[in-house]
Amino acid sequence: xxxxxxxxxxxxxxxxxxxxxxxxxxxxxxxxxxxxxxxxxxxxxxxxxxxxxxxxxxxxxxxxxxxxxxxxxxxxxxxxxxxxxxxxxxxxxxxxxxxxxxxxxxxxxxxxxxxxxxxxxxxxxxxxxxxxxxxxxxxxxxxxxxxxxxxxxxxxxxxxxxxxxxxxxxxxxxxxxxxxxxxxxxxxxxxxxxxxxxxxxxxxxxxxxxxxxxxxxxxxxxxxxxxxxxxxxxxxxxxxxxxxxxxxx
Ligand code: 13P
Numbered sequence: 478x479x480x481x482x483x484x485x486x487x488x489x490x491x492x493x494x495x496x497x498x499x500x501x502x503x504x505x506x507x508x509x510x511x512x513x514x515x516x517x518x519x520x521x522x523x524x525x526x527x528x529x530x531x532x533x534x535x536x537x538x539x540x541x542x543x544x545x546x547x548x549x550x551x552x553x554x555x556x557x558x559x560x561x562x563x564x565x566x567x568x569x570x571x572x573x574x575x576x577x578x579x580x581x582x583x584x585x586x587x588x589x590x591x592x593x594x595x596x597x598x599x600x601x602x603x604x605x606x607x608x609x610x611x612x613x614x615x616x617x618x619x620x621x622x623x624x625x626x627x628x629x630x631x632x633x634x635x636x637x638x639x640x641x642x643x644x645x646x647x648x649x650x651x652x653x654x655x656x657x658x659x660x661x662x663x664x665x666x667x668x669x670x671x672x673x674x675x676x677x678x679x680x681x682x683x684x685x686x687x688x689x690x691x692x693x694x695x696x697x698x699x700x701x702x703x704x705x706x707x708x709x710x711x712x713x714x715x716x717x718x719x720x721x722x723x724x725x726x
Contacts, residue, residue, distance in 0.1 A: 479703035482710025499713035536564030542585035554593035580623025605644035633678035645685025661700035689718035696726035
């Protein structure tokens with residue numbers, strides 16, 4: 478199980494340090510659940526210093542696919558590694574929606590993350606109109622196959638996939654546990670056909686209005702192996718309540 482907090486574009490550096498400090502002060506590591514926080518790029522180093530040695534992982538929210546060069550405003554995998562990142566969220570629906578990210582673009586970033594020793598958290602998920610048109614599986618298949626094209630894995634912990642139905646993000650509407658399990662099982666079958674048997678052990682996170690009140694039920698589903706938490710990760714108590722729910726799921 479992995480519970481990762483996506484802090485999105487929230488919190489200045491002092492605020493981020495305060496939140497990380499509060500999370501750390503109430504966090505007790507367990508063998509069954511890993512926790513990670515993903516602050517903005519400018520807060521990675523200072524949040525990383527707070528959680529260093531605690532077992533809480535550090536993740537970025539995006540990166541560029543190239544090694545280095547004339548890409549003003551961008552951040553590379555090696556830069557993220559050098560400030561202590563373990564994870565990088567790639568292909569989040571907000572990046573697809575507002576910044577024009579494509580499956581091919583995400584694929585380049587996934588290759589780059591893996592070759593730099595960063596674990597990508599690859600986000601997939603359909604929009605409401607696509608679900609209503611019964612195209613959810615087709616959309617998720619295209620995103621998953623596109624993002625993971627040409628990837629070979631020997632260690633399943635080096636890749637994480639997050640199913641985030643766009644209609645559930647920041648809306649307070651969650652997928653039902655049955656809807657989540659159904660799509661996670663479908664993603665599991667895609668991972669096995671793309672990656673072979675290693676695909677059976679890749680964590681598939683659910684994201685979209687996961688809160689302390691609904692986490693246990695979602696996380697108890699067979700193919701729901703954790704959560705990617707937005708709003709609730711900005712409150713230490715709520716984030717840790719979800720981490721605790723994962724321990725008993
Ligand atoms: P919310 O938990 O705020 O719905 O956000 C989910 C998300 O987008 C995590 O990446």
